[in-house]
Amino acid sequence: MFAALRVSGLVVCALMVALSSSGCRTKPKPPTNVPVSKSDESIKPITLTGDDGSVPMVGERTADGIRVTDVVFESVMFEFDSFKLRPSELAKIEKVADYLRKNTAVHLVTEGHCDERGNNEYNMALGEHRAQAVRAHLVGLGIDAARVQTRSFGEEKPVDPGHTEAAWQKNRRCEFALFR
Amino acid sequence: MINTRTHAGRLFVFVVFALASAMSAPAADIQIVKSGSERTGIDVSAFVPGSTADGRLFLKTMEEDLENSGWFTITNGAAISAGGRWSLDGPKAECTVRHQATGQSYLSRAFLSRGTDVRRTAHEAADAIVQAVLKVPGIASTRIALIGRVEGRKNLYVCDADGRNLVRITDQNAPCLSPNWSPDARKLVYTSMHNGYPDVYLIDLGSYRRDVISRFPGLNSGAAIAQDGRRVALTLSKDGNPDIYVIHWPDGRLTRVTNTPRAVEASPAWSPDGSQLVFVSDRGDKPNLYIASADGGDARQITFQGSENVAPDWGADGRIVFSSRLGGRYRLCIYDAAKGVIESLPDDGANYEDPSWAPDRRHIVATRSVAFRSQVWILDSMGGPPRRLTLPAGDWYSPAWSPR
Numbered sequence: 001m002f003a004a005l006r007v008s009g010l011v012v013c014a015l016m017v018a019l020s021s022s023g024c025r026t027k028p029k030p031p032t033n034v035p036v037s038k039s040d041e042s043i044k045p046i047t048l049t050g051d052d053g054s055v056p057m058v059g060e061r062t063a064d065g066i067r068v069t070d071v072v073f074e075s076v077m078f079e080f081d082s083f084k085l086r087p088s089e090l091a092k093i094e095k096v097a098d099y100l101r102k103n104t105a106v107h108l109v110t111e112g113h114c115d116e117r118g119n120n121e122y123n124m125a126l127g128e129h130r131a132q133a134v135r136a137h138l139v140g141l142g143i144d145a146a147r148v149q150t151r152s153f154g155e156e157k158p159v160d161p162g163h164t165e166a167a168w169q170k171n172r173r174c175e176f177a178l179f180r
Numbered sequence: 181m182i183n184t185r186t187h188a189g190r191l192f193v194f195v196v197f198a199l200a201s202a203m204s205a206p207a208a209d210i211q212i213v214k215s216g217s218e219r220t221g222i223d224v225s226a227f228v229p230g231s232t233a234d235g236r237l238f239l240k241t242m243e244e245d246l247e248n249s250g251w252f253t254i255t256n257g258a259a260i261s262a263g264g265r266w267s268l269d270g271p272k273a274e275c276t277v278r279h280q281a282t283g284q285s286y287l288s289r290a291f292l293s294r295g296t297d298v299r300r301t302a303h304e305a306a307d308a309i310v311q312a313v314l315k316v317p318g319i320a321s322t323r324i325a326l327i328g329r330v331e332g333r334k335n336l337y338v339c340d341a342d343g344r345n346l347v348r349i350t351d352q353n354a355p356c357l358s359p360n361w362s363p364d365a366r367k368l369v370y371t372s373m374h375n376g377y378p379d380v381y382l383i384d385l386g387s388y389r390r391d392v393i394s395r396f397p398g399l400n401s402g403a404a405i406a407q408d409g410r411r412v413a414l415t416l417s418k419d420g421n422p423d424i425y426v427i428h429w430p431d432g433r434l435t436r437v438t439n440t441p442r443a444v445e446a447s448p449a450w451s452p453d454g455s456q457l458v459f460v461s462d463r464g465d466k467p468n469l470y471i472a473s474a475d476g477g478d479a480r481q482i483t484f485q486g487s488e489n490v491a492p493d494w495g496a497d498g499r500i501v502f503s504s505r506l507g508g509r510y511r512l513c514i515y516d517a518a519k520g521v522i523e524s525l526p527d528d529g530a531n532y533e534d535p536s537w538a539p540d541r542r543h544i545v546a547t548r549s550v551a552f553r554s555q556v557w558i559l560d561s562m563g564g565p566p567r568r569l570t571l572p573a574g575d576w577y578s579p580a581w582s583p584r
Contacts, residue, residue, distance in 0.1 A: 054419065054420025057398050057417070057419070061395065118490070121446050122444070122447065122460055122490050122491075124401045124446065128417045128422050129422055131398075132398070132420060150397075153373070
């Protein structure tokens with residue numbers, strides 16, 4: 001019963017993202033006011049601050065703490081010059097949300113990266129928007145916004161230093177850095 | 181459509197780019213400057229450098245500076261003559277500049293070296309000659325801030341306008357980018373990740389004291405100081421996505437200039453009067469330039485060409501230089517609001533990015549990259565030859581020309 005509800009919540013999220021992807025390039029719309037199962041004990045609607053879909057940062061920047069290294073999550077990948085969350089990437093974010101629900105002492109930083117093409121300064125902002133899109137989705141899945149910070153590396157930290165389409169594709173990503 | 185004509189001694193080729201997009205706003209004409217401007221001859225053969233190395237270095241540096249100004253060419257027998265001598269009493273350079281035929285005196289002045297290096301004294305003399313004869317500011321005494329990646333480490337550097345006197349300002353092993361000058365040319369703002377997150381710092385080039393001026397949660401980057409020295413425009417993401425803000429000094433009050441939850445804003449640059457900002461936004465899908473009041477409010481799109489328009493710098497004469505992706509390459513373009521035209525600098529097959537105006541309102545420093553290797557070049561908006569800054573081996577980025 002609860003599992004079914006959780007799946008339906010996911011489907012709603014996926015549908016919203018899929019719907020928002022019509023047209024040549026649309027911005028990610030985090031699920032606003034979508035009932036999502038936060039834990040097996042309770043189901044309540046998540047109200048995001050503001051009606052524009054953006055999730056403001058909470059309080060001061062917190063120290064990273066000790067890096068969690070016993071679990072590694074797959075990076076969320078992006079299209080060129082886009083911060084849209086593709087439906088194929090949503091399951092990766094859901095896995096992180098599951099982990100965070102079970103490990104309440106863990107907080108994380110979503111780290112946005114770009115490929116080397118394009119202006120450095122613009123890429124800093126684009127990488128940040130990728131990190132923010134993933135953060136907003138986590139919050140939509142019921143994760144406390146105060147547990148998620150963002151960090152953009154722009155084009156400064158490629159995983160593949162090559163100058164090929166294959167390398168660029170690998171570099172357009174959002175990584176999950178977990179701390180406790 | 182290509183239409184060629186000669187106008188005021190300069191050849192322009194007008195190319196109207198067909199817009200691939202269905203943008204309804206009118207596209208500005210693109211003008212390509214094809215030829216260099218006229219130069220004034222100046223004869224320096226009457227200057228007596230004396231027998232010292234310093235005297236010879238002074239004369240050689242002053243000659244280079246006069247050529248680099250774009251306004252002069254060293255020519256024996258030219259109508260304008262620079263005389264005088266290098267004097268060991270000081271030491272100093274005594275300079276006179278006059279018109280050979282009419283005897284009109286433009287300049288008669290001593291430039292004391294005051295214990296500073298000879299090159300700096302020559303820069304001062306060259307700038308004084310440019311100002312005295314042509315009534316325009318020179319650039320020889322100005323400096324350029326830039327980011328260098330040397331042996332894999334990115335750091336902030338400053339050099340003279342001729343590329344010499346390179347000083348590394350930071351010593352870190354973390355990404356840094358986007359330096360910009362304070363109006364008095366004594367301080368730099370830049371973005372650094374040496375504390376783990378992109379934060380904005382202010383460095384005093386006299387004391388090398390470094391203060392963090394913006395470290396909100398999320399992104400802090402792309403800072404530009406207004407001409408009044410009391411406001412800093414930058415990109416912050418603390419409210420949920422990257423938008424343009426202004427920090428007011430000294431109280432730290434914030435003004436939010438843009439509020440676009442579904443778009444990225446970056447790279448603000450101040451208008452000369454400090455009332456407006458030009459910045460990059462992808463609110464219309466592709467990155468384009470927009471202008472808004474520094475107090476916020478509606479933004480007006482000013483670029484519609486190519487696939488990207490980024491990295492604007494608003495010059496003292498009101499012209500905005502930026503990098504435009506046209507035909508698969510980043511080209512430098514100049515938006516002249518008064519004339520309603522966009523002029524593009526010549527295409528040589530390379531990518532040009534991150535342009536910054538010199539205080540002479542004529543030259544532009546920018547990165548020129550070929551095969552993903554990036555160097556810094558000085559370009560002449562009046563069509564003179566481009567000049568590469570000679571810097572140590574490495575990649576060089578984000579040059580910013582000092583205001584004076």
